[in-house]
Amino acid sequence: MSDKNLEKYILAHTRGEDEVLADLYRKTHIKFVNPNMVSGHLQGAILTMITNMISPDKILEIGTFTGYSAICLARGLKKNGCLDTIEINDELEDFILSYFKKAGVEKQINLHIGNALDLVKELPGPYDLVFIDGDKREYSAYYNLFFEKVRPGGFIIADNVLWGGKVIDPEYKNDPFTKGITEFNELVNKDVRVANVIFPVRDGLMILKKKEV
Numbered sequence: 001m002s003d004k005n006l007e008k009y010i011l012a013h014t015r016g017e018d019e020v021l022a023d024l025y026r027k028t029h030i031k032f033v034n035p036n037m038v039s040g041h042l043q044g045a046i047l048t049m050i051t052n053m054i055s056p057d058k059i060l061e062i063g064t065f066t067g068y069s070a071i072c073l074a075r076g077l078k079k080n081g082c083l084d085t086i087e088i089n090d091e092l093e094d095f096i097l098s099y100f101k102k103a104g105v106e107k108q109i110n111l112h113i114g115n116a117l118d119l120v121k122e123l124p125g126p127y128d129l130v131f132i133d134g135d136k137r138e139y140s141a142y143y144n145l146f147f148e149k150v151r152p153g154g155f156i157i158a159d160n161v162l163w164g165g166k167v168i169d170p171e172y173k174n175d176p177f178t179k180g181i182t183e184f185n186e187l188v189n190k191d192v193r194v195a196n197v198i199f200p201v202r203d204g205l206m207i208l209k210k211k212e213v
Contacts, residue, residue, distance in 0.1 A: 010042065017041040020103045021068060028066045031095070037065050039133075039159075043202050044072040047131070047157070050207075051076020054155060056128030061085040062116045062142050063134035063159075067096040073131060074105040083109045084123050086116045086134070117141060125149030133159040136177040139184035147193075152212045156194070161185055162204025 017025070021044060029035040039047065047069055051059070057078050061070055064087035074083050083105075087096065090113045100106040112119050116134050120142065127150050132142055139158065150156060163181045166172040173179070188196050188208060196208040 007042075014042060014045050017044070020099065021071065023102075024066060024068055024071070024099050027095075028068070032066065032092075039069040039072065040202070043159075043205070044068055046201060046205070047072040048075050050155075050157065051129065054129055057081045058125070058127050059083040059129045059131065060120075060123065060125075060127045060146060060149070061131045061133070062120070062146075063087065063132070064092070064096055064111065065133070066092060067099045069131065069133060070096075070109055071100065071103045071105055073129070074103075074108050077108055081108060084112060085109060086112045086114065086119050088113070088115055088134075117145065120145045120149075123149070126151035126154070128154050130154075130156045131159070132156065135180075136160060136163070137180035139180050140187050143184065143187065147210075150210050152210055154210050156208040156210070158184065158188075158206040158208070160203045161198055161206040162200065164203060 025038055025040060028038045051073050055076065055078055058081060059073050059077065061073060061083060064070055064085045070083060070085045077083060093111065093113055096111055097106065100109050117138060127146070130146055130150055132139060134142060161181060163178055166175065166178045167182050167185065188194060188206065194208045194210055196206055199205045199207065
């Protein structure tokens with residue numbers, strides 16, 4: 001059975017995408033370059049499930065793109081919880097905010113426009129959950145910047161950690177984006193302060209838990 005057939009089966013047996021997210025996904029593919037950066041139905045459903053399990057007060061997201069994942073994450077926040085999301089491309093701001101409003105989560109999400117390497121320093125923690133989906137070359141830098149802002153027992157999710165299989169392809173070992181991912185994966189694997197696991201979902205999701213002590 002092909003991977004596409006398996007994916008169809010999985011999607012057919014996963015709770016359906018609501019109208020707002022379906023429209024956001026569709027408009028992202030119509031309007032923007034690199035629409036494959038959007039999370040999509042399956043990954044979005046996983047993010048919502050995880051946040052519902054954790055029930056966080058505060059989430060940090062690095063890499064908003066068009067807002068799909070932020071909406072999915074926000075749906076698992078506690079009643080008065082909030083999500084800080086960072087996007088470097090200011091041309092996306094109006095589009096993002098319009099969909100936050102359509103999804104009814106605009107009061108829970110703070111959109112920050114700028115470079116995450118600068119903005120993370122200014123944002124107060126502690127965070128119960130951090131989702132990394134920004135510049136792949138900077139994953140390790142992001143991790144080192146926000147780690148102390150994650151509460152003990154808190155969670156980190158990193159997207160694209162398999163990077164289309166390039167992480168094990170020698171042909172891409174010097175590609176800066178691939179190097180960024182492989183260096184991050186090695187950094188986390190050696191970090192005794194966390195427990196981690198990689199799920200082969202979409203382009204690879206790594207889930208980490210910061211140890212209590």
